Amino acid sequence: MATVQKKLIVKNKQGLHARPAALFVQVANKYDSRIIVKSNKEEVNGKSIMGILMLGAEQGTEIIIEADGEDAQGAILELEKIVTSEE
Amino acid sequence: MIKFKGIAAASGISIGPAYKMGKEEFTVPKQEIGDADIPLQIQIFEEALIKTRREIIDLQKRIATEMGQEEAQIFDAHLLVLEDRMLIEEVISRLKKEHLSVAFIFSEVLKKYIEVFSKIEDEYLKERIADINDVGKRILRNLLGKERKGFEDLKEKVVVVAHDLSPSDTAAMHKQNVCAFVTDIGGKTSHTAIMAKSLEIPAVVGVEGVTARIKTGDLLIVDGVTGTVIIEPDEETLRIYQEEETKLKGIAEKFLESKDLPAVTLDGHSIEVSANIELPEEVASVKLHGAQGIGLYRTEFLYMNRKDPPTEEEQYQAYKYVAEELAPHPVVIRTLDLGGDKFLSQFEIPTEIEPFLGWRAIRFCLARQDVFKVQLRAVLRASVHGKLKLMYPMISGLEELKQANLILNEVKEELRSKNIPFNSDIEVGAMIEVPSAAMTVDLLSREAHFFSIGTNDLIQYSLAVDRANEKVAYLYEPTHPAVLRMIKNIIDSAHANGIKVAMCGEMAGEPILIPILLGLGLDEFSMPPLLIPETKYIIRSLKVSQVKDIALQALGLATGKEVEDYAQAKLKEIIG
Numbered sequence: 001m002a003t004v005q006k007k008l009i010v011k012n013k014q015g016l017h018a019r020p021a022a023l024f025v026q027v028a029n030k031y032d033s034r035i036i037v038k039s040n041k042e043e044v045n046g047k048s049i050m051g052i053l054m055l056g057a058e059q060g061t062e063i064i065i066e067a068d069g070e071d072a073q074g075a076i077l078e079l080e081k082i083v084t085s086e087e
Numbered sequence: 088m089i090k091f092k093g094i095a096a097a098s099g100i101s102i103g104p105a106y107k108m109g110k111e112e113f114t115v116p117k118q119e120i121g122d123a124d125i126p127l128q129i130q131i132f133e134e135a136l137i138k139t140r141r142e143i144i145d146l147q148k149r150i151a152t153e154m155g156q157e158e159a160q161i162f163d164a165h166l167l168v169l170e171d172r173m174l175i176e177e178v179i180s181r182l183k184k185e186h187l188s189v190a191f192i193f194s195e196v197l198k199k200y201i202e203v204f205s206k207i208e209d210e211y212l213k214e215r216i217a218d219i220n221d222v223g224k225r226i227l228r229n230l231l232g233k234e235r236k237g238f239e240d241l242k243e244k245v246v247v248v249a250h251d252l253s254p255s256d257t258a259a260m261h262k263q264n265v266c267a268f269v270t271d272i273g274g275k276t277s278h279t280a281i282m283a284k285s286l287e288i289p290a291v292v293g294v295e296g297v298t299a300r301i302k303t304g305d306l307l308i309v310d311g312v313t314g315t316v317i318i319e320p321d322e323e324t325l326r327i328y329q330e331e332e333t334k335l336k337g338i339a340e341k342f343l344e345s346k347d348l349p350a351v352t353l354d355g356h357s358i359e360v361s362a363n364i365e366l367p368e369e370v371a372s373v374k375l376h377g378a379q380g381i382g383l384y385r386t387e388f389l390y391m392n393r394k395d396p397p398t399e400e401e402q403y404q405a406y407k408y409v410a411e412e413l414a415p416h417p418v419v420i421r422t423l424d425l426g427g428d429k430f431l432s433q434f435e436i437p438t439e440i441e442p443f444l445g446w447r448a449i450r451f452c453l454a455r456q457d458v459f460k461v462q463l464r465a466v467l468r469a470s471v472h473g474k475l476k477l478m479y480p481m482i483s484g485l486e487e488l489k490q491a492n493l494i495l496n497e498v499k500e501e502l503r504s505k506n507i508p509f510n511s512d513i514e515v516g517a518m519i520e521v522p523s524a525a526m527t528v529d530l531l532s533r534e535a536h537f538f539s540i541g542t543n544d545l546i547q548y549s550l551a552v553d554r555a556n557e558k559v560a561y562l563y564e565p566t567h568p569a570v571l572r573m574i575k576n577i578i579d580s581a582h583a584n585g586i587k588v589a590m591c592g593e594m595a596g597e598p599i600l601i602p603i604l605l606g607l608g609l610d611e612f613s614m615p616p617l618l619i620p621e622t623k624y625i626i627r628s629l630k631v632s633q634v635k636d637i638a639l640q641a642l643g644l645a646t647g648k649e650v651e652d653y654a655q656a657k658l659k660e661i662i663g
Contacts, residue, residue, distance in 0.1 A: 025167065049171055050168065050174050053215065056207050
């Protein structure tokens with residue numbers, strides 16, 4: 001079991017709402033690892049659309065993604081792409 | 088008589104008595120439970136979730152069949168909320184802690200989320216709150232064993248008046264006695280507005296404070312063209328609107344009357360009018376609206392919302408079904424067109440800065456032959472069950488087309504060696520949606536049996552406009568002289584090489600452009616099923632000799648606006 005953590009800045013101009021949020025949750029659910037997303041005020045389940053929306057991460061927000069499990073490394077790599085994509 | 092102005096969400100005019108729909112309020116009793124009841128409460132919760140899921144999936148299937156895939160996808164967001172782990176876990180953990188009935192806990196949790204989301208200023212989130220409310224009410228109804236009152240009992244045509252309507256409410260109006268609807272809130276692009284358009288009834292939304300002024304039974308005029316609602320009109324107003332309503336109904340009826348007649352011009356030229364689909368379930372709607380085949384079957388949807396790509400057998404079953412249902416009419420299957428705005432999570436596709444110029448569609452398929460070949464095998468195997476054709480998306484030059492055909496031949500050889508039957512003469516076409524392809528149609532003719540113009544991308548690439556970018560979206564003009572010239576060039580080059588040209592982009596379903604496109608020599612129009620009756624009606628009112636002149640005139644104009652005005656005036660002249 002491995003825990004992987006990564007600090008990231010949300011680059012998407014829509015923030016982590018809308019399409020990026022749905023995409024984030026869909027991708028997170030592909031992995032067996034437990035996935036948590038933290039901002040300075042909240043900590044939510046990365047596999048939950050309600051959680052990610054609750055986070056309300058705008059463009060420029062600093063978040064930490066934490067994955068815990070066999071496939072943690074892969075999960076972090078793929079999720080990082082979504083968070084840091086500017087599209 | 089009182090007049091209200093709102094947002095015109097769906098066109099048309101209807102006159103009828105108001106039917107006020109109250110908000111659906113639930114009284115959820117705060118009921119205490121003991122430790123021993125917890126497993127049963129969890130079971131009730133799970134059963135309600137399963138039942139709700141089944142309801143939504145059934146609704147999606149029905150909508151996909153009767154309206155279309157775009158409308159059905161609205162409910163994808165509902166499923167995402169329904170399956171939300173955080174929500175489910177929170178309900179169960181609070182249930183164990185607080186010892187209150189699951190219905191009460193669920194409604195509290197739901198309330199909490201909605202409160203938090205309501206505080207965030209975001210257009211997208213506002214829509215999501217509507218979705219969460221909609222699906223939340225469904226779950227609550229199932230937890231309490233209640234039924235939502237539908238519209239089945241209505242004995243006469245009414246105008247539904249409500250503060251707000253959920254997509255589920257709107258979907259329930261389908262084929263019931265509802266002739267229009269009016270709401271206090273909502274916008275032009277809301278899910279409810281999209282549903283109204285496919286219901287083909289007028290709708291005016293965002294009419295602030297209107298429900299407070301209307302009583303059930305009040306006579307209403309709903310003008311979905313201008314976004315006007317008139318309560319208890321005077322005689323003169325009523326007479327004017329009744330005439331207008333009759334006139335519009337007459338036109339709509341004329342469209343429907345001729346929907347099953349062939350699309351032949353007044354001077355005897357036969358034109359193909361076919362449908363665009365995304366799911367096999369849409370076949371029913373294709374037949375209902377009088378299409379002569381399927382000009383574009385988008386196969387991406389087989390690959391979406393799932394973990395692994397679909398198997399060969401699964402694809403074969405889908406293609407076989409569509410081929411058999413439409414036979415003897417042709418069905419054009421477009422091979423996987425992912426990338427750009429269609430992202431699939433099964434494949435490792437790096438995030439790109441310019442996805443529309445990146446690794447997508449045929450480029451992806453040529454690189455991932457393993458994925459491509461599975462699809463080609465499925466299409467070839469299904470080709471013995473009807474008249475299937477293959478079409479490659481986003482071809483940018485002859486080399487790509489050759490490569491794709493080479494792979495197709497390899498797959499054919501493989502099937503032959505295993506004695507698996509297929510139509511060896513299956514026709515192969517290329518989408519013309521990249522300017523470089525549009526300029527080399529003569530060369531592409533060596534490797535293709537037909538072409539189909541994908542106008543959405545062709546316009547986007549030719550005019551260098553990202554339609555999703557609101558700052559430049561105004562530059563996206565189907566009537567731009569460059570677009571017309573390019574289409575002319577495609578058709579002329581193809582015809583010089585004895586090849587027919589279809590169009591399957593949005594432009595093909597635009598009524599005012601039909602005379603121009605026909606005049607340019609387009610052989611086939613492919614569009615969403617709903618638009619087919621009107622298109623056929625227009626084609627049946629035209630003469631090829633006359634539209635040739637219209638196209639020539641249009642080509643001589645200098646701006647997109649001029650072309651649009653001209654096209655508008657001409658269509659009015661022709662069909663009145």
